[in-house]
Amino acid sequence: MLDPNLIDPEVFAAEGRCLQGKWALNQLDGRVWLHEYLADKQAEVSFVLKGGRDRWQRLYLDLSVKGDVPLFCQRCVKPMPFAFDESSRIVLFADDEGLDEAMLSDDELEGMLLQKALDVRTLVEDQILMAIPFSPRHEDCGNDALAEVNQDKPNPFAVLAGLKNSR
Numbered sequence: 393m394l395d396p397n398l399i400d401p402e403v404f405a406a407e408g409r410c411l412q413g414k415w416a417l418n419q420l421d422g423r424v425w426l427h428e429y430l431a432d433k434q435a436e437v438s439f440v441l442k443g444g445r446d447r448w449q450r451l452y453l454d455l456s457v458k459g460d461v462p463l464f465c466q467r468c469v470k471p472m473p474f475a476f477d478e479s480s481r482i483v484l485f486a487d488d489e490g491l492d493e494a495m496l497s498d499d500e501l502e503g504m505l506l507q508k509a510l511d512v513r514t515l516v517e518d519q520i521l522m523a524i525p526f527s528p529r530h531e532d533c534g535n536d537a538l539a540e541v542n543q544d545k546p547n548p549f550a551v552l553a554g555l556k557n558s559r
């Protein structure tokens with residue numbers, strides 16, 4: 393059976409195809425789910441991959457990956473919520489010269505050499521690993537106690553609404 397996550401990037405981009413899907417972290421490679429910061433290996437991430445051609449006629453893949461993946465706080469080692477939504481454009485090049493030249497003239501560029509078969513999972517895994525903060529921490533590790541105290545304070549949005557009405 394053909395694996396839908398295995399694409400020919402050249403055809404995918406040239407035909408402007410689109411692919412989307414969802415994985416639990418533990419369905420991905422160990423370099424993701426074994427990551428020491430990830431607190432819930434069943435947290436789900438979803439992705440959308442779209443192919444196209446830019447104004448210089450270069451083929452590209454637009455990837456966006458998002459998810460809600462709790463991380464271990466690096467101060468108190470308790471889980472903390474972490475949501476990310478990352479998009480990137482990967483421009484495809486037929487040879488090293490083309491890639492090097494484009495990278496030199498645009499240091500923001502993400503480029504990749506064309507290959508016959510590309511596993512979309514790998515792209516998604518890279519994106520997740522890039523999204524994980526270097527050292528995630530709660531703003532305040534005593535957050536349970538703090539959350540209770542905050543409930544007695546007026547909700548800031550309620551105050552804003554009050555200001556609007558008094559105009």
Ligand SMILES: [Zn+2]
Binds near residue numbers: 532533
């Ligand atoms: Zn903490």
